[in-house]
Amino acid sequence: METITLTMIKPDAVAAGNAGAILGKIAEAGFKIKALKMTQLTISDAQRFYEVHKGKPFYESLVEFMTSGPIVAAVLEKGNAVADFRTFIGATNPADAAEGTIRKLYATSVTQNAIHGSDSDENAQIEASFHFAQREMF
């Protein structure tokens, strides 16, 4: 069954000029782009997006980093999209990420870890609606 996931190419990877290469790898891996944009999160956007982490020691630095520059947000479709995409991007901490994964290739720290992927089908829907109007998803 085709399902969706929501990704953000994070400010570190966009600033380093890696957004195009990452989108190419996403397409090569069989994910179909259903929505795509470059945007920049406001502080309140990032606080809302990462509300589940509120109160954790890294929350403030996560919000600061995610608002520090433009990101590329996309809705991706594939069979088993959420789990397959998380395998494709690698572990949260790039030091633990498998060879060939996006985070192994492009992340520089657990905060500046290049890319986001939704963690459940339910959150994928919520996160897709967070970034895109219905008429922007194809």
Ligand code: GTP
């Ligand atoms: P996302 O795809 O970005 O959601 O990453 P994830 O699902 O692999 O990790 P999680 O949702 O648990 O955390 C969200 C983000 O918070 C991570 O991508 C990290 O940038 C950051 N983060 C999570 N855990 C830690 C931590 O222990 N230390 C620091 N400094 N940052 C963390």
Ligand code: MG
């Ligand atoms: Mg997460």
